[in-house]
Amino acid sequence: MKPRENWGSRLGFLMATAGSAIGLGSLWKFPYVTGENGGGLFVLAYLVFTVVIGVPIFAAELMIGRTAQKAPVGAFLALSGVKKSWRFIGWLCALVTLLILSYYVVVAGWALNYALMSLLNFSAGKTPDQVAETFDILYKSGSINMLWSFLFLGLTTAIVFRGIRHGIEFWAKILTPALFIILILLFCYSLTLDGFPQAFSFIFKPDLTKLKPSGLLQALGLACFTLSVGMGILVTYGSYMQKSEDIPKTAFTVAGMDILVSLLASLMIFPIIFTFDFVPEQGPGLLFKTMPVLFDKLPGTLILSTTFFLLVVFAALTSTISVLEVLVATVTESFGWSRPKGTLIISGLVFIISIPSALSGSSGIFKAWPEMYGKTFFDTIDYFSTTWLLPIIAVLTALFAGWIVDRAITKEGFLEGSKWVWIFRPWLFLVRWVVPAGVVLIMLQQGGVIDLDAIVQRFTWAN
Ligand code: PFF
Numbered sequence: 001m002k003p004r005e006n007w008g009s010r011l012g013f014l015m016a017t018a019g020s021a022i023g024l025g026s027l028w029k030f031p032y033v034t035g036e037n038g039g040g041l042f043v044l045a046y047l048v049f050t051v052v053i054g055v056p057i058f059a060a061e062l063m064i065g066r067t068a069q070k071a072p073v074g075a076f077l078a079l080s081g082v083k084k085s086w087r088f089i090g091w092l093c094a095l096v097t098l099l100i101l102s103y104y105v106v107v108a109g110w111a112l113n114y115a116l117m118s119l120l121n122f123s124a125g126k127t128p129d130q131v132a133e134t135f136d137i138l139y140k141s142g143s144i145n146m147l148w149s150f151l152f153l154g155l156t157t158a159i160v161f162r163g164i165r166h167g168i169e170f171w172a173k174i175l176t177p178a179l180f181i182i183l184i185l186l187f188c189y190s191l192t193l194d195g196f197p198q199a200f201s202f203i204f205k206p207d208l209t210k211l212k213p214s215g216l217l218q219a220l221g222l223a224c225f226t227l228s229v230g231m232g233i234l235v236t237y238g239s240y241m242q243k244s245e246d247i248p249k250t251a252f253t254v255a256g257m258d259i260l261v262s263l264l265a266s267l268m269i270f271p272i273i274f275t276f277d278f279v280p281e282q283g284p285g286l287l288f289k290t291m292p293v294l295f296d297k298l299p300g301t302l303i304l305s306t307t308f309f310l311l312v313v314f315a316a317l318t319s320t321i322s323v324l325e326v327l328v329a330t331v332t333e334s335f336g337w338s339r340p341k342g343t344l345i346i347s348g349l350v351f352i353i354s355i356p357s358a359l360s361g362s363s364g365i366f367k368a369w370p371e372m373y374g375k376t377f378f379d380t381i382d383y384f385s386t387t388w389l390l391p392i393i394a395v396l397t398a399l400f401a402g403w404i405v406d407r408a409i410t411k412e413g414f415l416e417g418s419k420w421v422w423i424f425r426p427w428l429f430l431v432r433w434v435v436p437a438g439v440v441l442i443m444l445q446q447g448g449v450i451d452l453d454a455i456v457q458r459f460t461w462a463n
Pocket of ligand 1 (some may be wrong): 020021022023024025026099100104224226227228319320323
């Protein structure tokens with residue numbers, strides 16, 4: 001049997017892992033959700049949840065992968081001892097990554113499309129409304145959506161096809177630093193805008209009146225999503241990790257980088273919003289509808305806009321390669337396929353599954369879907385996978401690491417290569433109790449089983 005591939009260098013591993021975490025979650029979701037939740041306190045909650053919930057699950061996944069030396073399906077089976085049924089978590093990871101990838105490539109395709117449109121100076125001579133409407137035209141054009149998601153998936157496939165060192169690691173070492181450089185340049189640009197001080201206090205000044213308890217739960221969900229936990233990505237990346245690598249340190253470093261990018265992205269976007277008197281509660285359209293309108297008002301539109309959308313493409317690409325790798329590693333291990341065969345078959349499958357999402361806006365397929373289910377096909381897959389499957393897998397992973405894996409194995413797997421021996425106990429406490437309680441609370445709120453806002457309000461009145 002061929003020896004398992006592993007990362008060639010510590011830097012490469014770190015860049016690949018950070019690249020996976022830093023994605024559309026940090027650049028697109030974080031700013032608009034922060035805007036909707038009044039800034040300040042929400043950001044603080046996000047930081048706290050990243051440290052006490054996201055980081056422990058992140059470390060648990062790395063521990064599982066490195067100890068088992070396998071992708072999720074094999075890893076959960078290998079460490080489940082006599083409780084073999086826990087291996088279904090591995091299959092859930094495979095399912096959720098397939099679903100997430102199928103719509104994420106459509107959004108990433110939009111970014112690729114906007115990079116080209118920006119290069120062609122598409123906003124020149126258009127009114128702001130016309131610029132914003134371009135997104136609606138794109139959204140409704142099924143064939144153009146399919147073309148871009150196909151191209152984006154092609155890029156992802158080409159990288160994963162080349163394997164760990166020559167594909168994922170090589171490109172992560174280029175794309176992740178490039179992303180940081182572009183982000184810092186754009187951030188410096190925002191620093192010069194009149195709206196910067198207002199944006200700064202919006203993001204960092206806690207205002208107790210603006211955050212609802214349900215917003216706290218949203219912060220928790222976002223902390224998990226932006227760190228890439230609950231998909232088996234870190235199990236897979238952990239399986240290529242050297243024994244000399246430090247798991248808790250890696251978890252904190254990547255979380256730090258992820259937080260930095262989320263904050264920089266907000267500090268780049270909000271000054272523009274305040275400078276031009278837009279409202280921060282714009283919602284998901286912020287990135288594709290508003291940004292080009294804003295860029296159009298600034299000097300250097302072509303360069304600014306193209307660079308910005310390239311940043312989004314890079315961020316999405318380092319995330320999609322990590323998701324595709326989960327699936328490719330799974331089929332190569334479980335069915336004995338070669339990497340090229342596995343990559344091509346899985347990518348073909350992802351493309352087929354992505355078609356209904358790409359055609360979602362044009363109603364080219366499943367026309368009656370929105371009428372029947374109240375959401376477009378695209379939104380249904382997004383909602384089902386990120387609101388339900390991700391938290392369920394995250395909680396099961398924490399329970400698995402905390403209660404199912406033999407404690408001696410967990411301890412050794414977690415601490416090998418690390419000098420922070422003291423951290424094991426607090427981590428175990430978090431994965432056993434705090435993570436499950438926190439995540440179950442999000443799911444109950446999201447599922448409408450409890451209404452935290454009403455509970456807190458009743459409690460405050462009673463006093
Ligand atoms: N942490 C990633 C992000 O913030 O975008 C999560 C992710 C989602 C990774 C979807 C990959 C992916 F395909």
